[in-house]
Amino acid sequence: xxxxxxxxxxxxxxxxxxxxxxxxxxxxxxxxxxxxxxxxxxxxxxxxxxxxxxxxxxxxxxxxxxxxxxxxxxxxxxxxxxxxxxxxxxxxxxxxxxxxxxxxxxxxxxxxxxxxxxxxxxxxxxxxxxxxxxxxxxxxxxxxxxxxxxxxxxxxxxxxxxxxxxxxxxxxxxxxxxxxxxxxxxxxxxxxxxxxxxxxxxxxxxxxxxxxxxxxxxxxxxxxxxxxxxxxxxxxxxxxxxxxxxxxxxxxxxxxxxxxxxxxxxxxxxxxxxxxxxxxxxxxxxxxxxxxxxxxxxxxxxxxxxxxxxxxxxxxxxxxxxxxxxxxxxxxxxxxxxxxxxxxxxxxxxxxxxxxxxxxxxxxxxxxxxxxxxxxxxxxxxxxxxxxxxxxxxxxxxxxxxxxx
Amino acid sequence: xxxxxxxxxxxxxxxxxxxxxxxxxxxxxxxxxxxxxxxxxxxxxxxxxxxxxxxxxxxxxxxxxxxxxxxxxxxxxxxxxxxxxxxxxxxxxxxxxxxxxxxxxxxxxxxxxxxxxxxxxxxxxxxxxxxxxxxxxxxxxxxxxxxxxxxxxxxxxxxxxxxxxxxxxxxxxxxxxxxxxxxxxxxxxxxxxxxxxxxxxxxxxxxxxxxxxxxxxxxxxxxxxxxxxxxxxxxxxxxxxxxxxxxxxxxxxxxxxxxxxxxxxxxxxxxxxxxxxxxxxxx
Numbered sequence: 001x002x003x004x005x006x007x008x009x010x011x012x013x014x015x016x017x018x019x020x021x022x023x024x025x026x027x028x029x030x031x032x033x034x035x036x037x038x039x040x041x042x043x044x045x046x047x048x049x050x051x052x053x054x055x056x057x058x059x060x061x062x063x064x065x066x067x068x069x070x071x072x073x074x075x076x077x078x079x080x081x082x083x084x085x086x087x088x089x090x091x092x093x094x095x096x097x098x099x100x101x102x103x104x105x106x107x108x109x110x111x112x113x114x115x116x117x118x119x120x121x122x123x124x125x126x127x128x129x130x131x132x133x134x135x136x137x138x139x140x141x142x143x144x145x146x147x148x149x150x151x152x153x154x155x156x157x158x159x160x161x162x163x164x165x166x167x168x169x170x171x172x173x174x175x176x177x178x179x180x181x182x183x184x185x186x187x188x189x190x191x192x193x194x195x196x197x198x199x200x201x202x203x204x205x206x207x208x209x210x211x212x213x214x215x216x217x218x219x220x221x222x223x224x225x226x227x228x229x230x231x232x233x234x235x236x237x238x239x240x241x242x243x244x245x246x247x248x249x250x251x252x253x254x255x256x257x258x259x260x261x262x263x264x265x266x267x268x269x270x271x272x273x274x275x276x277x278x279x280x281x282x283x284x285x286x287x288x289x290x291x292x293x294x295x296x297x298x299x300x301x302x303x304x305x306x307x308x309x310x311x312x313x314x315x316x317x318x319x320x321x322x323x324x325x326x327x328x329x330x331x332x333x334x335x336x337x338x339x340x341x342x343x344x345x346x347x348x349x350x351x352x353x354x355x356x357x358x359x360x361x362x363x364x365x366x367x368x369x370x371x372x373x374x375x376x377x378x379x380x381x382x383x384x385x386x387x388x389x390x391x392x393x394x395x396x397x398x399x400x401x402x403x404x405x
Numbered sequence: 406x407x408x409x410x411x412x413x414x415x416x417x418x419x420x421x422x423x424x425x426x427x428x429x430x431x432x433x434x435x436x437x438x439x440x441x442x443x444x445x446x447x448x449x450x451x452x453x454x455x456x457x458x459x460x461x462x463x464x465x466x467x468x469x470x471x472x473x474x475x476x477x478x479x480x481x482x483x484x485x486x487x488x489x490x491x492x493x494x495x496x497x498x499x500x501x502x503x504x505x506x507x508x509x510x511x512x513x514x515x516x517x518x519x520x521x522x523x524x525x526x527x528x529x530x531x532x533x534x535x536x537x538x539x540x541x542x543x544x545x546x547x548x549x550x551x552x553x554x555x556x557x558x559x560x561x562x563x564x565x566x567x568x569x570x571x572x573x574x575x576x577x578x579x580x581x582x583x584x585x586x587x588x589x590x591x592x593x594x595x596x597x598x599x600x601x602x603x604x605x606x607x608x609x610x611x612x613x614x615x616x617x618x619x620x621x622x623x624x625x626x627x628x629x630x631x632x633x634x635x636x637x638x639x640x641x642x643x644x645x646x647x648x649x650x651x652x653x654x655x656x657x658x659x660x661x662x663x664x665x666x667x668x669x670x671x672x673x674x675x676x677x678x679x680x681x682x683x684x685x686x687x688x
Binding site for chain 2: 020023027030042043046049050212215219224226
C-alpha cells in the first residue's frame with residue numbers, strides 16, 4: 001500500500017527508513033486510521049518524519065502524491081497567486097449552519113471519492129487560464145466549486161489560503177514548515193541549534209565514578225576499613241579559536257556572525273575559547289576587538305596555541321586579488337604587509353590541522369577566485385545548520401593537510 | 406479508531422490540537438514512545454500530565470539532567486551501601502536485592518497497571534543517552550546482571566519524551582518513536598488556552614492582549630520571543646493591575662513580563678516609536 005509514497009518521500013529528501021515504514025504500515029493495517037486524508041497526513045507524519053526540519057519536504061511529497069498534481073513550481077505558484085486575497089470574505093457560520101455544513105460534508109465524502117476529486121482538480125488546473133473568484137466550476141476563491149481557497153464547498157480541495165473549516169484535505173499545500181528546513185541560513189530560532197552543533201565537539205564522562213580497583217586496594221591496605229576512591233570525571237578537551245572577518249563585505253552578515261559568536265562564547269564546556277578578528281584577510285596581525293585597535297601578532301597564535309586547538313574562520317573570503325596574493329596588498333591604507341595573506345593562511349592551516357572556514361554567503365556565490373583559493377586551503381562550509389554540522393564533522397575527524405603547498 | 410470512546414481528548418486544563426490528540430491515541434494503542442518537540446511554552450511537559458489525568462493513570466516523571474545516565478532510569482545498585490554494611494555484622498548483605506533500587510523507568514515497568522512515563526528534556530543528557538535506552542524502550546524490558554533477572558513491563562507504559570532540541574536525537578532512537586512537533590498555537594487556540602487558565606478574566610481584555618502578543622512576536626530579530634507562559638503572566642498582570650482595554654492597544658504596560666532581554670526591549674521600543682506607535686513603559 002502506497003509503497004511508491006515511501007520512495008517519493010526519500011526522493012524528496014525525507015530520510016524515511018524501512019523500520020519506520022513498517023510500523024506505519026502496521027498502524028494502517030491495525031485500523032488506527034480514519035479514512036480521512038487529514039488524519040493520514042498528521043499520523044503519517046508522526047510515524048515517518050522525525051524532525052521538523054523535514055516537515056516541509058514531507059508536505060511537498062504528500063502534496064505531490066495525494067494531491068495528484070505534479071508540483072511544477074511555476075504552475076503551482078501561479079495558482080497560489082490567483083487564490084491569494086479573495087475578493088470577498090465570507091461571514092461566520094451559526095452553529096445550525098455549521099451542523100448542516102458538516103452533514104453535507106459527510107454526504108459529499110460518501111458520494112465522491114478523493115482520487116476522483118484529485119483527478120478533476122488536476123484537469124481543471126490544466127484547463128484554467130486565469131484568476132477566478134466566485135462561480136461554480138473553476139478553481140478560485142469564495143466559490144462553491146470543490147476546488148479553491150476560502151470556499152464553502154464541503155470536502156473541497158483547498159489550494160493555499162488559511163484553513164476555515166479544517167476540512168480541506170490539503171493542509172500540506174500551506175507548507176508552513178518551510179522555515180524549519182535545514183538548508184536555510186541560520187535564523188533567530190536556530191541560534192540554539194548552532195550552539196548544539198558546537199557542542200558535538202566534546203566527548204566527556206559527566207559523572208564522578210567510584211574507582212573500584214583503587215577502592216579495594218586502599219581498603220585492603222587499611223585492614224578492612226573502607227576507603228572510597230573516586231575518579232575525576234573526564235573533561236571536555238576541546239579548545240576553540242574563532243577568527244572572524246569584520247570587513248565591509250561582511251556587514252550584511254553581522255547579525256548572523258554575532259549569533260554564532262554568542263552561541264560559541266556561551267558554551268561553557270569548551271576547555272578554552274579564544275576569538276580574534278581580522279579585516280578581509282589575515283596578515284601579520286589579528287585583533288582582539290571588532291574595531292581592530294588591539295593588535296595581536298598572528299605569530300603569537302602559533303607560539304601560544306598548540307596544534308590541538310580547533311580553528312574556525314568566519315568570513316566571505318571575497319576580496320580583491322591583490323589582498324590575498326600581494327605584498328602590501330592589504331586594503332587598509334596605513335597597513336603594510338611584507339608577506340602576502342595567502343602565506344599566513346597556509347601557515348594557519350599547517351599549524352592548526354583542525355581548521356575550517358565558514359562562509360555566510362551561499363555556495364552559489366563562491367565562484368570567485370579568492371573564495372576558490374581560500375576554499376582550497378581550508379575546507380569551506382556555508383554558515384547554515386547543515387554547513388555547520390559538516391564543518392564540525394570535519395573538525396572532529398582526522399585532519400587533512402592543506403591542499404595548496 | 407480502534408479504541409474510540411476511551412481515547413485521549415485533552416483534559417480540563419490542557420488544550421490539545423486535534424492532530425496531537427489523534428497521535429497520542431495511536432501512540433497509546435501501539436505502545437510506542439512519543440517524542441514531543443516544540444518551542445518553549447508549547448506545553449510539551451504538560452501533555453504527559455494531561456494524559457495521566459485524562460486517562461486516570463499514574464504518572465512517573467524522569468527529569469533528565471546533564472549528568473543523568475540511561476542506567477539511572479533502570480536501576481541503581483548501591484554498592485557503597487553494601488560495602489559499608491559489610492563492615493558490620495548486624496546486617497545480612499547476601500541478598501543483593503535490597504541494594505537494587507529501581508529508577509523511574511524500572512518503576513513504570515513494574516507497575517501493576519498501565520502508567521504514563523514522562524522522560525522530560527531528554528536532550529539535556531549526554532549525546533549517547535538516548536541510544537542507551539534503545540532496547541529498553543523497544544522491548545520494554547531490561548536485564549539486571551547482579552540478580553540475573555529480567556525486568557519486563559507488565560503493561561507497556563505510555564512513554565512521552567520531550568526535547569528542546571538542544572541536542573539532536575540519534576536516528577536509531579527516533580526510528581523507534583513516533584514524533585510530533587508542537588507548533589506555536591495560533592490566536593484562536595491561544596484564546597482557548599488562556600481561557601483554560603483564567604476562566605474569569607474578561608474576554609475583551611484577553612483578545613486585545615493576544616492581538617498585541619502576536620504583534621510583538623512578529624517583531625523581527627527578537628532574541629527571545631515571548632512564549633505562552635509569558636503571555637499568561639502578562640494577562641494576569643494586566644488583570645490584576647486593572648489596566649483598561651484601550652490602554653493595551655495604545656501602549657504596552659508591563660512590557661517586562663513579555664520581553665526578558667534588555668536588548669529586545671530596546672529594539673522593540675525603538676521599532677515601535679519609529680512606526681509612530683505610542684509610548685511604552687519600560688518596567
